[in-house]
Amino acid sequence: xxxxxxxxxxxxxxxxxxxxxxxxxxxxxxxxxxxxxxxxxxxxxxxxxxxxxxxxxxxxxxxxxxxxxxxxxxxxxxxxxxxxxxxxxxxxxxxxxxxxxxxxxxxxxxxxxxxxxxxxxxxxxxxxxxxxxxxxxxxxxxxxxxxxxxxxxxxxxxxxxxxxxxxxxxxxxxxxxxxxxxxxxxxxxxxxxxxxxxxxxxxxxxxxxxxxxxxxxxxxxxxxxxxxxxxxxxxxxxxxxxxxxxxxxxxxxxxxxx
Amino acid sequence: xxxxxxxxxxxxxxxxxxxxxxxxxxxxxxxxxxxxxxxxxxxxxxxxxxxxxxxxxxxxxxxxxxxxxxxxxxxxxxxxxxxxxxxxxxxxxxxxxxxxxxxxxxxxxxxxxxxxxxxxxxxxxxxxxxxxxxxxxxxxxxxxxxxxxxxxxxxxxxxxxxxxxxxxxxxxxxxxxxxxxxxxxxxxxxxxxxxxxxxxxxxxxxxxxxxxxxxxxxxxxxxxxxxxxxxxxxxxxxxxxxxxxxxxxxxxxxx
Numbered sequence: 001x002x003x004x005x006x007x008x009x010x011x012x013x014x015x016x017x018x019x020x021x022x023x024x025x026x027x028x029x030x031x032x033x034x035x036x037x038x039x040x041x042x043x044x045x046x047x048x049x050x051x052x053x054x055x056x057x058x059x060x061x062x063x064x065x066x067x068x069x070x071x072x073x074x075x076x077x078x079x080x081x082x083x084x085x086x087x088x089x090x091x092x093x094x095x096x097x098x099x100x101x102x103x104x105x106x107x108x109x110x111x112x113x114x115x116x117x118x119x120x121x122x123x124x125x126x127x128x129x130x131x132x133x134x135x136x137x138x139x140x141x142x143x144x145x146x147x148x149x150x151x152x153x154x155x156x157x158x159x160x161x162x163x164x165x166x167x168x169x170x171x172x173x174x175x176x177x178x179x180x181x182x183x184x185x186x187x188x189x190x191x192x193x194x195x196x197x198x199x200x201x202x203x204x205x206x207x208x209x210x211x212x213x214x215x216x217x218x219x220x221x222x223x224x225x226x227x228x229x230x231x232x233x234x235x236x237x238x239x240x241x242x243x244x245x246x247x248x249x250x251x252x253x254x255x256x257x258x
Numbered sequence: 259x260x261x262x263x264x265x266x267x268x269x270x271x272x273x274x275x276x277x278x279x280x281x282x283x284x285x286x287x288x289x290x291x292x293x294x295x296x297x298x299x300x301x302x303x304x305x306x307x308x309x310x311x312x313x314x315x316x317x318x319x320x321x322x323x324x325x326x327x328x329x330x331x332x333x334x335x336x337x338x339x340x341x342x343x344x345x346x347x348x349x350x351x352x353x354x355x356x357x358x359x360x361x362x363x364x365x366x367x368x369x370x371x372x373x374x375x376x377x378x379x380x381x382x383x384x385x386x387x388x389x390x391x392x393x394x395x396x397x398x399x400x401x402x403x404x405x406x407x408x409x410x411x412x413x414x415x416x417x418x419x420x421x422x423x424x425x426x427x428x429x430x431x432x433x434x435x436x437x438x439x440x441x442x443x444x445x446x447x448x449x450x451x452x453x454x455x456x457x458x459x460x461x462x463x464x465x466x467x468x469x470x471x472x473x474x475x476x477x478x479x480x481x482x483x484x485x486x487x488x489x490x491x492x493x494x495x496x497x498x499x500x501x502x503x504x505x506x507x508x509x510x511x512x513x
Contacts, residue, residue: 011349012353018355043376043377100269101269101276102272102273102276105277108494111494112448112497113452115452116455116486117490118459119486123482199368203366206371206372206460218460221375221376229373233373240364240365241364
C-alpha cells in the first residue's frame with residue numbers, strides 16, 4: 001500500500017539521492033576536467049592541488065593575520081550597523097509619519113549598489129580597515145533599519161489602542177506589545193545585515209586594501225596562484241555556509257522563545 | 259490629549275527637509291572642515307559635472323558600463339527564467355535543486371571576482387559575466403517561488419478539463435506569476451548592477467575603475483563624486499522604471 005505518508009517518504013529519499021548525485025557529479029566533472037587537462041590549470045586547479053595549498057596556507061602566520069583582520073573589521077562594522085539600524089528603525093517605525101517620510105528614501109538607497117560609493121570611503125578613510133568598517137557598516141545598516149521599521153510599524157494598531165485604553169504604561173507597551181511583535185522581523189534583518197556586512201567587508205578588501213581575506217584572494221589571483229586562491233575561496237564559502245546554518249537555527253529558537 | 263499649536267509637518271515635508279538638511283550639512287562641513295584634496299562640497303560637484311562629461315573617454319566609460327549592465331541583465335533574465343521554469347515545473351525538481359540555488363544565493367560572490375577576471379580578462383566580458391552571475395540567481399529564485407504560489411485548485415481543474423502543459427503555463431502559471439516576477443526583476447536589476455560595478459571598480463586599468471583611481475590619486479574629489487553621483491542617479495532611475503512597469507502590470511489585482 002502506498003499511503004500519502006509513504007509516498008512522501010519515498011519522494012524525500014529520491015530527492016536526497018538526486019542531491020547526492022549532483023554533488024558527486026560536480027566533483028567528478030572537476031576531477032575529469034583537471035586530470036585530462038581539458039581546462040587550463042590556472043582557471044581550475046585539480047582538487048588535490050587545492051587541498052595541498054589549503055594545508056600549506058593554514059600553517060602560515062599570514063593566513064591567521066588575514067583572518068584576524070577580516071574578523072575584527074566585520075565585528076566592528078556589524079556592531080555599528082546593528083546598533084544604528086535598530087535604534088533608527090525603532091524611532092522611525094513607531095511613528096507612522098516618520099515611516100511614510102523615511103522608508104521610501106531608505107529602500108530607494110538600498111536598491112542602489114552602494115559599492116559605487118566605495119572609492120569615496122577609500123579617499124576619506126584610507127586603505128586600512130577603517131574604510132572597510134565604514135563601508136560594511138553603511139551597507140549592513142540598510143537591511144537592519146528597514147526590517148526594524150517594518151517590524152515596529154507593522155504592529156496592529158488595535159493592540160496598541162486596547163493596551164492604551166487598559167492603562168498600560170509606555171514601558172509595559174514596549175515590553176508586551178512592541179518587542180514581541182517586532183522581534184521576529186528585526187531578527188531576520190539582523191541576520192541578513194550580518195551577511196551583507198560580511199560580504200561588503202570582503203568586497204572592500206578585494207577592491208582595494210592591504211590586508212584581510214579579500215585582499216589575500218585578490219593577491220593570490222595577481223600571483224596566478226590558483227590553488228591558493230581556490231583554497232581561500234573554499235574557506236570563505238564554507239564559513240559562510242556554516243554561519244548561515246547556525247544563525248538560521250538561532251533565529252528560529254529566539255523567535256519561538258518569545 | 260494633544261494640543262496642536264501649529265500644524266505638524268506632513269511626511270513628505272519631513273522627507274524633503276531632511277534630505278535638504280543633509281545636503282546643506284555636507285556643503286557646510288565640506289567647506290569648513292574638509293580637506294579640499296579629498297572632500298568636495300555638493301555645489302562644486304554639480305559645477306564640475308560639465309567638465310567631467312567634456313572628456314569623451316569618461317562618457318564612453320559610463321556608456322560602456324551601461325551597455326554591460328543591459329547585456330548582463332537580459333542574459334540573467336532569459337537564463338534565469340528558463341532554469342527557474344525547468345526547476346519549478348515539477349515538485350521533484352523543485353525539492354531537489356532549489357536548495358542548491360538558495361545556497362548559492364547566500365554566498366558572497368565577491369570572493370570569486372579575482373577568478374572571474376583571471377578567466378575572462380580585464381575587459382567588458384568579465385563585467386558582463388560577473389553581472390550575470392549576480393543577476394541570474396534572484397530570477398531563478400523568484401521564478402520558482404512564483405510557480406509555487408500558483409493555486410493547486412486551478413491547476414487540477416485545468417488538468418481535469420484536459421489542458422496541455424503549454425496551456426497551463428500560458429493561462430494559469432504566467433498570469434499569477436506577474437507580481438513575483440517583477441520582484442525578481444527588480445532584485446536582478448539591483449544585483450546585476452552590483453556585479454558590474456564590482457568588476458568595473460576591481461579593474462583599474464580601464465573603464466570606470468580607471469577613472470575613480472585617477473580622480474582619487476590626482477586629488478580631484480569633485481570629479482570622483484560627480485562620476486559616482488551620475489552612476490547612482492542612473493541606478494535610482496532604472497529602479498524606479500521597473501517599479502513603474504510593475505505597478506502598470508499588477509493593476510488588475512487591485513480591481
